[in-house]
Amino acid sequence: MATTHNVTMSATPRDAGRRGAGEARAQEPAIEVNGLTKRYGAFEALRGVDLAVPRGALFGLVGPNGAGKSTLIKALVGALRPSGGGVRVLGLDPLRERAAVRRQLGYMPQSPALYEDLSARDNVAFFGGAHGVPDLRRRVEEVLAFTDLAARAGDGVATFSGGMKRRVSLAAALIHRPPVLFLDEPTAAVDPALRARFWDLFRSLAASGVTLFISTHLMDEALLCDRIAILRRGRIIAADTPRGLLERGRTRLTVRRGGVDEARTIGGRPEDLAAALHPYGLAREIGAVAVEAESLETVILGLIGEE
């Protein structure tokens, strides 16, 4: 892996140029969403979403099925016209500045969205061809190696397992070295080993400066992101770092004093723990201290449930 990600995703020359162009641009978030709404008839799939994703972040959009994750991502990649509000990707409007935006973003849809009759190689080359990727043949082999598909590159996608199709789909999203990547539930229905491998790939992409926007309905994956937003019924109900969210949870503190367990529930912040321990000092009679924090999954489910 270490050998593959440096050739694949180092910041593009385009990216470097833009960064040099001015501090102001570099400070600007990679992705901005302002008051975004989307209506399907009377149904509101998105009800005023606000978000900002800094450049180079690995951003997780967490939410149950039907929350509006795919709808939000489609609005960001310019596949969907918002009913209200707006989005910007690298400062550009995905609908008005279509051509410029499309060169800069990669999109992996929720369904594989591949040509079953074509080989993995032909699929990736076809989508790469739309971008006029220089030295396309070499680049295709490079992304196929990065996604561990080199051995099966010539086989028809129809013969692939679900996990392999997802890798082809990821390769197709990476082909033109986009500085911003949108991945819609890339790890849904993927076995645990491949899931871990996928997150390694995402991490290595983020390390090379790519901004990743990843949706998931698996709450535990949120822990692997730099920042998380929780989407529920078309609204963002929390946006924070994984640590910040964990601190919103509760902690079960058990202190054994003089052989007797005293248990209570305190807040999730480190300060809460310190404050709870102050009265005890470090007296000899404290025989044991146990701290049991809520998992991120529990915290998120709690947030989703309490709205």
Place this chain on the structure above:
Amino acid sequence: MNRTLRVARRVLQQLLRDRRLLGLSIVAPLAIVYLLKLFFDTMPPGFNVARYAVPVAAFLVHFLAFLLCAIVLVQERTGGTLERQFINGFRRHEIIGGYLLGYLGLATLQAVAALAEVVLLFGLDYGARTLLALFAVVWALAIASVMLGIFVSTFARRESQVFPFIPLIILPSVFLSGLLFPFIPLIILPSVFLSGLLIDSDRLPAWAELLGRLLPLRYANTVIQELIRPGGALGNVWGSLAALGAYSLVLLLLASRTLPETE
């Protein structure tokens, strides 16, 4: 490479990789023409075989181009590859153009094979000039068929949810998709009866004659009948030829409206 050509190449790759589809689209017309020959051989002497032979070949090319194009495009819509193309920077006109080029490539193969078989089997002695003109008409019809396929693919997706059964009427069990069910009979059956292929248009009641005018096969058939008539000349039917062209143009506009780049 130009993006239109990339779409065309991809469409052809898909057709070539799918041996079943390719086999059917070349072998099926040949087999049907052969069956037709057996059928016509049972007719009493003096029966005008020529009146049916070439139009049937044209019909087969029309039907298959329409059907294959519609099937592949419905798959693109439901499978998400259409959206993915747009997001990767393919434009609407490039996709339509690519489809047209790709399917014309296939239609050319079909037309050559089917026309050659018809001419050989039925011992038709048309001159090179007539053959070339016939070929051109079949080609023009194929363009209209592709446009019709693109246009119809929009509705097929929705209708498939209403009609989840697959009673295929024309080529039983050949096309497995079923996504297109209501449109196969809707477009193809009227084509057979109202285009003048089986029944001369002037023997049809007025309403049926008018309905036939909505179908591209009617214009192609008129031109073909004139071309194979002894002493026939293209000049006598230029109106029908123009109508075929206009038909493709109108469908092109309709088809491009049914391929929105954003939801």
